[in-house]
Structure formats: C-alpha cells, structure tokens
Amino acid sequence: MTSFWQHVFDDSRDQAVSPSRDGIIAFNERNIIHFNNAGASPSPKPVLRAVANHLTKEAVLGGYLAASRAQPELDKVYTSVARLVNARCNGYDAREEIALVESATVGWTRIFYSMAETLARQSEVMSAARKERVILMSEAEYAANVVAAVKFAREQNERIKSTNVRWRVLSIPSTTYIDKQGEYQTSGVVDLKVLDDMLAGKWKFDDSLLDPMSITMICITHIPTNSGIINPVNEIGERIAAHNKNRSGETSPLSKCLYLVDACQSAGQLILDVQKMHCDALAATGRKYLRGPRGTGFLWVKREIANVLEPSHVDHSSTPVKQIPKMTTSGADETAYLSIDLTEQLVFNHRKGAARFEFWESNIAGKLGLGAAVDYALDEIGIDVIEEKCCYLGDKLRSRLFDIEGIRVHHYGRDHSKQCGIYCGVLS
Secondary structure, three states: OOOHHHHHHOOOOOOOOOOOOOOOOOHHHOOOOOOOOOOOOOOOHHHHHHHHHHHHHHHHHOHHHHHHHOHHHHHHHHHHHHHHHOOOOOOOOHHHOEEEEOOHHHHHHHHHHHHHHHHHHHHHHOOOOOOEEEEEEEOOOOHHHHHHHHHHHHHHHHHOHHHOOEEEEEEEOEEEEEOOOOOEEEEEEEOHHHHHHHHHOOOEEOOEEOOHHHEEEEEEEOOOOOOOEOOOHHHHHHHHHHHHHOOOOOOOOOOOOEEEEEOOOOEOOEOOOHHHHOOOEEEEEOOOOOOOOOOOEEEEEOHHHHOOOOOOOOOOOOOOEEEOOOOOEOOOOOOOEOOOOHHHHOEEOOOOHHHHHOOOOOOHHHHHHHHHHHHHHHHHHOHHHHHHHHHHHHHHHHHHHHOOOOEEEOOOOOOOOOEOOOOOEEEO
16 A cells, blocks of 8 residues: 555656555545635645645754755745735745744734833823824634733723823624524624724724723734635725825834734635735735644834844843843953943844844744745746635535524624635534
C-alpha cells in the first residue's frame, strides 16, 4: 500500500492527499466528512509538503541552519501575503507592511494595543480639548476582540481619572431582517445609515449626541465565527476615509480615526483588498479557509501607521539594541564594576514598519506552510473562484434548511443580504 507521505512528496500524483485513505487516521475515523473549515481546514498537498520538507531539514541541519537556508523561501511568504490582501509595497520590503504571527488573535491584539496605547498617550496631552475617547465595534465581533477593547478602556478610565478623559467602547447597531416566524431580528451586519449618523454627529447616546471627533478607532470583524454574514468593510472604510478628510487641522497619521479589520474568517474565502477597505490594519489566520497550518497568521499594517506606533510588546528582534552602555569601574578597584542605569543609557530602536510586531522565535515550517497555502489559493484555484463557490454552497444549504420545519437558521431570512460559506442554526 502506498503510504500517506509518498502521496505528499510524489509530484506525479494529482489526486488529493487523503490521510484517512492512506493509513494515518484510525479505521473507525475514515468515513468522517470534514465541514468545519471555519475552525481549521485540512491542508492541501503543497502545504503538507512545505511543512514536512522544512521539518526534515531541521532534523538533519538543526533549526538555526535550516532557517538560514530557508530565508529566500521565507522572504517569498511576505510577498505572497502582500498579494493576498493587495498591499502595494511600491518597491520597499513587504516586511514593512506584513508581519507573520502565530494567529489572528495575536496579530489583532498586538496592533490593537499598540494603536490604543499610542492614542491614549496622545489623549493625555490633548485632554483639555477632548474629554472622551470612543472605540466603535461591530456587534458580530470576536469575544477576544471585545474583551481586549473593554479591558483597555476600563484600565484607562481607572488610571487617568485625574485627566477626566473617559474611554468608551460602543457597538454599532446592526441591520434587521425578518426571520422564519415573521419577526424582526438583528442581523449582525453593521447598519451603514447608523454609522453615517455616528460620523456626522447625529447619533444620540446617553441623552446626548455622540461627538464624531471623539471616535478614535473603529474595529470591524469582516465575517464572524458564528454566522454567515459579511460585514461591508469596503463601504465602512469609504465612510471613515471621508470622515477623516473632514478632521481639519490634524495632519499626524494618528490624529485621525483608525480602522482595524479582523479578516480571520474571510482570508482565503473572500477577495481581500486593503486599498478598497481604506483600513489601517488587518489581521488574519492561516488555519481556516486559507487551509494553512495551525499556529500561523499574519498582520497587515499601513506603512506610515506602523512607523509611528509604539509596539505593546517587544523583543530583541522587533526592537534591536543600537548602543550598549559602557561598563565602568569604581576607579580604585579596576575589578569592581559599577551598576549601569539602563533606563538612561540603553539605546534601542523599533524595526521599520510591521516588522516591529514580529518576535524572533517562530515556527519556520509553519510560516513556509502558510506561504504555500496562500500561493495555492491565489495561483492554483483563485480567490474569486473560491468566493463564488463558498457563497453559492452556503446559500444553497441555508435556503434548503430554511424551509425545513424545526430548523432555525440564524441571521437568515427571505430578505437576507449576501452571505458566505459559514452556516449557523439550531434544531428547535
């Protein structure tokens, strides 16, 4: 019998790799049909090959030498991810806008805290002018994102009571739809009319109008993990860009309203274009619809934004030391060295662009697998083909289940908007 790994490394075989057929999975699990691509997709052959090849080299050469020799291939991963999101690097290193990280959550929290903490420091200086800072989030957000934002706001409110600057995290109301029972339900899709009112200073909250100039950041999840809805990230970005143009007299990259997109479920399933989104940063994972290895993800950050952000977490790679303090002795005893005040004398600088959000230690095999997954989606299949197929199959499943008595399809009615390949429902 041909082994599973022979299938992986045999380029002459066109059929898909089947771990169950080729003896990797136990017999009683061979008839499982995998539907949970929203959780973690089975990887295609090129991804398995990329990971296995590098792990084999590590076993022979050791991790450091294997990583050194893989550098040309690793460089290509950044370029591939840039192509995936249409990052226009315009002649400079893709690393200035792309960071490879362990997951979408790692990427999202690193950029969120960096943005929020930098904005908080600015707020303290400008507190006399503005007393409130607002973070807007879509209703269909990942719990990890909401918890991070609320935790940050609460800590800021406790820490800077003396400045009277109050931080708030507000949800953007959703559109509604009519469910199977004929009742109105919230869809989870951002209501663009409400967002327009928020940005125009016409939206009332707590018996007063929300000051649009107090909105410092808008965080939107493109596709949530528990629904097939698709948030209109391009249209949202157009509105934020127009709003920022009206903020007269503010020229700093961080003096505007920042826009952060979570593309965890949409990367590999839908066409992503950060130019059309007008976003400042986007985070995504490799393990879902991209079909990359677990423990991989990426972060795109607009170059001019990344270069003025203070990363929330650093290491010696993201922030290399530029000048080591000179050791000095007490004078009388040349063997007695004095303690150095490192807070004053150690000199370090953050790396350019998105590279400041990466740590030195990482899974090289996983990164190469992520690159293979991106290339496979872009070049072997085509994201446009994947998007059309996913949306078609998802809608076909939902429409058939919708008509079955006893099944409730979440966020789906006769008047539903376009949805993706994720289905969520319950048996009543």
